Amino acid sequence: MFDRRVLLIAGPALLLPAMARAAPADWGERLVAAARSQIGKTTLYDPAYVRLAYPGGDVPLDRGVCSDVVIRAYRTAFGFDLQAAVHRDMAANFGAYPRTWGLRGPDRNIDHRRVPNLEVYLRRQGARLPPETPWKAGDLITQRLMPGSLPHILIATGRRTATGEEIIVENIGAGAQLGTPRAMAQLTGHFRLPPA
Numbered sequence: 001m002f003d004r005r006v007l008l009i010a011g012p013a014l015l016l017p018a019m020a021r022a023a024p025a026d027w028g029e030r031l032v033a034a035a036r037s038q039i040g041k042t043t044l045y046d047p048a049y050v051r052l053a054y055p056g057g058d059v060p061l062d063r064g065v066c067s068d069v070v071i072r073a074y075r076t077a078f079g080f081d082l083q084a085a086v087h088r089d090m091a092a093n094f095g096a097y098p099r100t101w102g103l104r105g106p107d108r109n110i111d112h113r114r115v116p117n118l119e120v121y122l123r124r125q126g127a128r129l130p131p132e133t134p135w136k137a138g139d140l141i142t143q144r145l146m147p148g149s150l151p152h153i154l155i156a157t158g159r160r161t162a163t164g165e166e167i168i169v170e171n172i173g174a175g176a177q178l179g180t181p182r183a184m185a186q187l188t189g190h191f192r193l194p195p196a
Contacts, residue, residue: 028138034076038176115151142189
C-alpha cells in the first residue's frame, strides 16, 4: 500500500536534483537580497591585498571593494564560490585573462576580486548580454569610472527611483550601499549569471 507520509517527507529531497539544475525564477531577487544584507555590515572600502583561505576565502566582512559585494552575494544566496570558480578557470585558461598586474600565473587571493578578471570569467560563462538589454534584479554591470578609468562592478536591483534611475547595490567608497549609477561612468559590460 502507498503511504503518502513517505512522499510528503521525502518529496523535497526527491525534487532537489532537478531543482539544482534549473535556476529558480526569483534568483535575481535572492542575489539582490544577499547584496543588500551587507549594507551596514560592510562599511569600509579597502582594496588591500590579503592572503585568503581557499576555497571560500573572504576579507573581513566590515571591509572590501565593489567585487566583494558580488562575491559575498553569490556565496550567501547560492553557496556559489566565485573565488574557486575564477581560480579554476584562470588556471586552465590563463592566457584569456588580462596581464595588467604582471602575474605569471593565477593568484587565488586576489584574482576574483579584480573587475577585469570577473568580466572575462563572466564572458567565458556565456553570461554577457547586449548593452541595451533592460536591467533585471541580479544583473551585474561593469563600468569604468571617470576620471582614471577605474574598473567597477555593481548589482542591479531591478527597481528605479521616482525619477527613473536604476537602483543598484555597490561599494564605491563607503561600504555596501544602495545607490544609482554614476553619470561619469562608461558601461563596459552587462552580465546575467544565474546559479547553476
